Amino acid sequence: AQKVTQAQTEISVVEKEDVTLDCVYETRDTTYYLFWYKQPPSGELVFLIRRNSFDEQNEISGRYSWNFQKSTSSFNFTITASQVVDSAVYFCALSTGGYNKLIFGAGTRLAVHP
């Protein structure tokens, strides 16, 4: 069975702090993709990153970075020097092929305070 677990329900930080959002996944497939989406208070879902199971290189995009570790089935997301605009619900998702069905975690609500 495929499953995505985001154990942190809510995180609260003060602006400029670094914060890491955890994502642990379960799948028996050897080929799969992992995604992160952001849902700001306005409600839309914004794609952040896609990573395939064969590429364990960390990725950095501005203040965002992702750490993929197959050994621990984790795909964690770090925001460096957080800003109020980073306040949102962040979803980790898994796709194991077939018909590109996304299996979402429960989401982590991040609140960044000034």
Next chain:
Amino acid sequence: DTAVSQTPKYLVTQMGNDKSIKCEQNLGHDTMYWYKQDSKKFLKIMFSYNNKELIINETVPNRFSPKSPDKAHLNLHINSLELGDSAVYFCASSPTGVYNEQFFGPGTRLTVL
């Protein structure tokens, strides 16, 4: 230049009514999806169409019926609405093929009274 659009954005209706939500994408994608986000923000796929053909049909009550008149449109019709149908419904699209990024619409907040 909205990529994936949904109408209406808000829908308030009485129990027992029938309602539809429309979705259109101008990205040229072949695959479209409907997701449901419940009050706890949990997102779950409901349906997916590829080139007007139903390819994913999760465990969804028969009262929900998707319809794809062409590959740019995927509508969701709900019969005999129940209180538990209250949620935000998201439409999404992606290019054909596995593992592709899905582009989401703005969502339709359905409230059943």
